[in-house]
């Protein structure tokens with residue numbers, strides 16, 4: 001049995017050699033930094049008065065706004081991210097579980113990881129950052145966002161579907177490994193009876209033995225009976241083409257030349273290390289955008305904040321505290337979900 005499991009040490013994702021190498025170097029540098037640097041202080045989310053004034057003034061006059069959301073957006077909702085240092089689930093580095101090869105080797109293990117993540121996301125509630133961004137999209141119809149999150153919390157915060165594009169899929173979408181079948185918005189928990197757990201069991205605890213689930217009891221395609229898989233983007237897989245096209249269309253102003261300018265970009269809860277997400281910051285800037293970054297982590301040489309220039313903003317702290325304050329002039333007071 002043990003020989004069928006993925007390696008527990010980080011292994012290089014299966015990507016084209018040059019891209020894999022670049023991502024691996026960045027990942028290694030990030031890990032090294034986390035080991036060698038002291039843990040970030042839990043200082044309160046503070047906004048300097050001059051930043052507040054310049055940001056809110058610019059926001060008011062902005063019409064074309066691009067958003068880029070990452071895991072930090074959902075941090076206040078208590079969603080485990082399984083990224084970077086500490087990105088382990090049980091004894092497995094999550095980077096080795098979120099791969100096509102891990103799934104083909106041991107679909108029951110990978111499915112149980114995703115079943116746990118679905119369960120966590122369903123128990124979580126959208127936080128004030130999700131709600132504030134959803135309200136902003138209602139007040140500013142040309143505020144369009146790219147979300148790297150798969151937890152569905154923007155959707156549950158009633159973020160207008162026309163104003164957001166996910167790029168890493170969804171925990172609540174599944175697709176067939178053989179045919180073209182896709183199901184969306186399946187919020188059943190557990191997805192199949194074999195994933196049911198007693199109430200007091202935490203499947204993240206390596207002490208708790210995982211079930212040895214036969215493949216026939218895993219989620220199956222209703223069309224062809226083959227294995228279903230989570231409809232998420234794994235390491236080594238490309239972003240869905242329709243997502244990329246929709247984002248590119250918005251950036252290009254939908255063919256309207258006078259709409260090709262972007263006034264502002266809101267980068268929320270992501271270090272944006274992963275391309276092409278990081279590339280969107282450059283794209284927005286090339287179209288005139290000023291960049292505002294909201295993140296817990298201090299600027300690093302690789303993060304988007306390091307690429308900040310005069311006229312940009314870095315707001316350090318929890319997005320669920322920062323965004324309601326900074327967007328209040330447009331959206332009013334954000335109530336709890």
Ligand SMILES: [Zn+2]
Nearest residue numbers: 176179221224
């Ligand atoms: Zn099928």
